[in-house]
Amino acid sequence: MDTSTIMEQVKVQIAVANAQELLQRMTDKCFKKCIGKPGGTLDNSEQKCIAMCMDRYMDAWNTVSRTYNSRLQRERARM
Template identity: 85%
Template sequence: MQHAGLGENKMDAFGSHAGGSGKLDSSQREQLMGQVKSQIALANAQELLQKMTDKCFKKCITKPGTSLDNSEQKCIAMCMDRYMDAWNTVSRAYNQRLQKERHR
């Protein structure tokens, strides 16, 4: 059984050697940025779903029970459609503004 020596390199959370310069090469930076973008996209999707669920439930379900009646089902569907439309409109406007800012 071997024990880790004091002089051995250890990897940090980003796969860099702890004893190294701490700088990432372009491939590592791209991979890290891809992971960050994926995590942000997932967090945004989770936030969207959570907010949509909260708002539409409060609006449409006045007397919670074991099932949804026809009017509650229609209300939920319409509420979610409107919420998604609004989210997409805001997202497009935000992205367009970002693009304009980047080209300045």
């Protein structure tokens, strides 16, 4: 196997791992927010709540990422 093939495969595996991590944490958080008492089905209002929660979780993730990134840049500039 040549180096560029290995690098490609590693990149794909990292992307999959990150997606799984996000999926797992998002599921935990939105389950907690939206499912009070688990009923016989996932009802309509619960589905709406989950959909909204997913979007807000992504917003939060992006805000955290942006803030952390600019913090790192500020600290690098200070050195």
